[in-house]
Amino acid sequence: MLVPNSRGGEGEAYALIWTTVNGLAFLAVTAGALALFIRVVRRRYDYLRLGRKIGGRELGEALREAAARGTKRFAAEVFGQKKLLKDARSGVMHIVIFYGFILLQFGALDIVVRGLFGGPPPLPGYAVFELLQETTVALVLLAMGYATYRRYGEKLKRLKRGWKPSVVTWFIYSLMASVLLTLAFDRLRHGEEAAWTAPISSALASAFGGVGELGASIGFYVSWWAHLLILLSFLVYVPQSKHFHILTAPLNLLLKRTEPVGRLTKLDLEDETAETFGVGTVEHFTQKQMLDFYACVECGRCTNVCPASSTGKLLSPMHMIVKLRDHLIEKGAAVTSKSPWVPAFGAAEGGAHVMSEAAPAAIAGLPPPITDIAPTMAAQQAGWTLRPDAKPEEVALVGGVMTEEEIWACTTCRNCEDQCPVGNEHVDKIVDLRRHLVxxxxxxxHDGQRAMQNIERQGNPWGLSRSDRAKWIDELKLPQPAPADPLTRVPTVKENPNFDILFFVGSMGSYDNRTKKVSRAVARLLNEAGVDFAVLGNEEKGSGDTPRRLGNEMLFQQLAGENVATFEKYGVRRIVTACPHTYNALKNEYPEFGLAADVEVLHHTELLAQLVAEGRLQAKHEVKERVTYHDSCYLGRYNEVYEPPRDVLRAIPGVELIEMERSRSNGMCCGAGGGRMWMEETQGKRVNLARTEQALAVDPTVVASACPYCLTMVEDGTKLKNVEDRVKARDVAELLEAAVFGT
Structure with missing residues (x-):
């Protein structure tokens, strides 16, 4: 055996030959692996470039601009692992692996130097590095052990199991073992004594102490080459697997939207050159949206919190991204005639993945748990199948990849996006698919279509007369403590042209019998606080949130334009509304349609909290209730309004405020967002029933909310559970009304 340690002149010659051959082999293998890596990344980049430009810019240009801006958020999410720590146990585990691999890259260089030049580099403080290297290896092995337990022992439902998820586990175990064995045999071949700065390799060297000088050299180079080949194989494997996120996730986070999360992309409906609106083929997605596909790590956090997945609908945000990624790669390979697999041997020729029409119903009846994603996970796994006779370029995006059932199941609650550690944006893709369909x-x-037609004809989803929009004022007469007191009125903008705040009542607040009581409460409280306000009356139109989320961008833009014109007509400068969907539309989306930047938009809980803090509203009467507050998605996750509703509730004497297990940013949707308010649930468990069960778990007497949709859904949920006699659904304004005026 030719080894560098051979004695004598002939041995030195052999050692020189070995060192030369070993070095040349190292260069050849490393260069070959790098060439394969570059090839596979280049091919996937070519697939990505099939997508639309990002605001008129190619991906590279958009990345350069984003990098030039630089953001603290990017650093917090990439290096601080902020999103991952939403699940503390998984987060800590991932941080150990993330930083462990960064440190071990220096260790890999150290090992390369040992194999090419005969020993470790003569650097000051090397002993400290040696200790850090071995400690890091141990911590990574512990973290990987816990990761394996989470997947195969604890069997978290959100994590896939099988050979694909296991490959990287064995890669890392083998890589860590090769590091320790290489260091151990290196100690033996140099005759180094055991050292406290290298505890693991010293112990291994002691265990292999009887192999002799030749055995130590053989063991070293076998381990050294094993380490190199595993490392380079992993390099080539990464971009061909979900672990491409190692490279793409930081880029994806860099391109993460800077505009409000509640703002959907505006369509230029007057563009005569546009061949289509929305997304009908995978090429209609932007390159940023496609980058999401590559960034997905398949951790399942999005599916785990999705109200549709949790209640047995077919939609799973994780599977949506994965299916779109598979489709992009298959279609991209067909269009570019370049195989996505490098090396290409063993790759299946022909065929494409298609969502089977025979995908099993996710769930039947109501399962014992409050929520359960297992049926949806199983249905997606069974449904997404490879059909050898299918051609990727002929597979329909809607119907073949994403079924209409999945597309319409989304409530647009954004819990998936809030949980995603790599910055994937799911809601815009769903809405773009809906836009194409509509x-x-x-x-x-059918039921969604009926709501759209009613909004088009009468300006509200029920199709009630436009001229009845202000009837709630007469139907719910305000108390008259003093017959001549003008503050008990609800004036229109014509009756009070010098108003300070416009009370935008919305369709629910104007027409829905239950929500009219909330409108009444808000009006009474504004009067009591001396707020100079007015309403638009019959001149008000729906905000357009429902049409936009259902994909009818044309109707939304029409409503937005008409409302903005009315605001300008009456010089509106401050708006308050009791509907978070209207609040989000006015605050985040209307500015793109002409609403002046200096118009202040408030949710009624924000204004009420302010009035209470200023002492303009006095909660004098005790309201003895055990209250749990349900966070509206469009108020909380979309607009970060968590404290004002709670501040109001805390100010009410007698109220005991308790939190549900899922609250604030992780609060579960009531099931009504994204236009689902106007469509029946035909599969699985009702989302509002599951959310009501979560509320009942903390034994409240009142479930408070700050959204007309949430109020309706929770109230229906208490009826389904037959607890409406002992558990009431109330808007925050109604509870404050009782405290201010007495019940």
Whole structure:
């Protein structure tokens, strides 16, 4: 055996030959692996470039601009692992692996130097590095052990199991073992004594102490080459697997939206050159949206919190991204005639993945748990199958990849996006698919279509007369403590042209019998606080949130334009509304349609909290209730309004405020967002029932909310559970009304 340690002149010659051959082999293998890595990344980049530009810019240009801006958020999410720590145990585990691999890259260089030049580099403080290296290896092995337990021992439902998720586990175990064995045999071949700065390799060297000088050299180079080949194989494997996120996730986070999360992309409906609106083929997605596909790590956090997945609908945000990624790669390979697999041997030729029409129903009846994603996970796994006879370029995006059932199941609650550690944005993709269905194919579930037609004709989802929009004022007469007191009125903008705040009542607050009581409470409280306000009355139109989330961008833009014109007509400068969906539309989306930047938009809980803090509203009467507050998605996750509703509740004497297990940023949707308010649930468990069960778990007497949709859904949930006699659903304004005026 030719080894560098051979004695004598002939041995030195052999050692020189070995060192030369070993070095050349190292260069050849490393260069080959790097060439394969570059090839596979380049091919996936070519697939990505099939997508639309990002605001008129290619991906590279958009990345350069984003990097030039630089953000603290990017650093917090990439290096601080902020999103991952939402699940503390998984987060800590991942931080150990993340930083462990960064440190071990220096260790890899150290090992390369040992194999090429005969020993460790003569650097000051090397002993400290040696200790850090071995400690890091031990911590990574512990973290990987816990990761394996989470997947195969604890069997978290959100994590996939099988050979694919296991490959990287064995890569890392083998890589860590090769590091320790290389260091141990290196100690033996140099005759180094055991050292406290290298505890693990010293112990291993002691265990292999009888192999002799030749055995130590053989053991070293076998371990050294094993380490190199595993490392380079992993390098080539990464971009061909979900672990491409190692490279793409930081880029994805760098490109993360800077505009409000509640603002959907505006369509230029007057563009005569546009061939389509929305997304009908995978190429209609932007390159940033496609980057999401590559960034997905398949951790399942999005699916785990999705109200549709949790209640047995077919939609799973994780599987949506994965299916779109598979489709992009298959279609991209067909269009570019370049195999996505490098090396290409063993890759299946022909065929494409298609969502089977025979995908099993996710769930039947109501399962014992409050929520359960297992049926949806199983249905997606069974449904996404490879059909050898299918051609990727002929597979329909809607129907073949994403079923209409999945597309319409989304409540747009954004819990998936809030949980995603790599910055994937799921909601815009769902809405873009809906836009294509509605604007290009005229396809919309029947009950949703009926709501759209009613909004088009009468300005509200029920189709009630436009002229009845202000009838709630007369139907719910305000108390008249003093017959001549003008503050008990609800004036229109014509009656009070010098108003300070416009009370935008919305369709629910104007027409829905239950929500009219909330409108009444808000009006009474504004009067009591001396707020100079007015309403638009019959001149008010729906905000357009429902049409926009259902994909009818044309109707939304029409409503937005008409409302903005009315605001300008009456010089509106401050708006308050009791509907978070309207609040989000006015605050985040209307500025793109002409609403002046200096118009202040408030949710009624923000204004009420302010009035209470200023002492303009006095909660004098005790309201003895055990209250749990349900966070509206469009108020909380979309606009970060968590404290004002709670501040109001804390100010009410007698109220005991308790939190549900899922609250604030992780609060579960009531099931009504994204236009689902106007569509029946035909599969699985009702989302509002699951959310009501979560509320009942803390034994409240009142479930408080600050959204008309949430109020309706929770109230229906208490009826389904037959607890409406002992557990009431109330808006925050109604509880404050009782405290201010007495019940």
């Amino acid at each position: 604007l290009m194919e005229g396809s919309l579930p």
